[in-house]
Amino acid sequence: MPANACLTYADEEHFCPHCQSKLSCCTTPPFHVGDGLGWGSDAFFVCLNDDCRLFINGWKHVEEQYGQNASFRYMVLPGEKEGGPIMVGSKTAFTSTIDPAELKAKSSRYQKEQDSLAKLTTCVAEKNLEPVLFLITDEDSALEGRRKACELLAELGDIKCIDPIRNHKFRHTEIGQLAGLAIGNILKKTFQKECPHCAEIIKAQATTCKHCGK
Ligand SMILES: [Zn+2]
C-alpha cells in the first residue's frame, strides 16, 4: 500500500469496548466478508488483545453455533465510531499491522522528496543547496532525482556540501561516486583540494596542510 493512501487513518484512535485495549491498524485482508460486500478501505482497526473477552469467549460460541473452530475479534473501519465482531480462524489472522508513526515518517519523507524535486529547477539561481543535499543523502529517494541533484551540486559550487556528503554512508555507490565527482569539480574550480590526511580543505598548491601539518 502506498504510504500516502492510508495516512488519513494515522491519527485515528479506537478502543475495544470488550477489553478497553487500543485497536491496532491493520491492512485489510484479501478476502471479503458478508454478502459480497468489499471492505471499501485499505486498512481497518482491530483488537489484537488475546486476553480480550470477545476473543476468548468467541471460540466456544462459534463452536456451539456453527460447529467451526473460530472466534471473533472486535474491528472498526477507518472513519467509523462503532465497529463489530469479525470472525477469525486463528490467533495470527491479522499479522500485517501498520505502525501509524512509521506511516507518518514514510509519508513526510516522501513529501520532502517531492518538495526537493520541485525546487531543483530554481535551486542554482537561488543558491539553495538544501534540496540538492537532501536528495543526494536520502537513500529512499528515486535515483533519477538523486542523479540530477549530483549534477546541480557541481553547478551550485557550494563547499558547505562537502562535509555532509563525506560523512554520509551511501547505499547506492553510483550516487556516492557522482557526488564525489561533483565535489572534485567544486574544489578544482575554487583551486582547493581535500587534505588526504585530515580531509580538511586546503589550497590546491599547498604542500603542507595548515590543519594537520602533514
Ligand atoms: Zn478487545
Ligand SMILES: [Zn+2]
Ligand atoms: Zn591535513
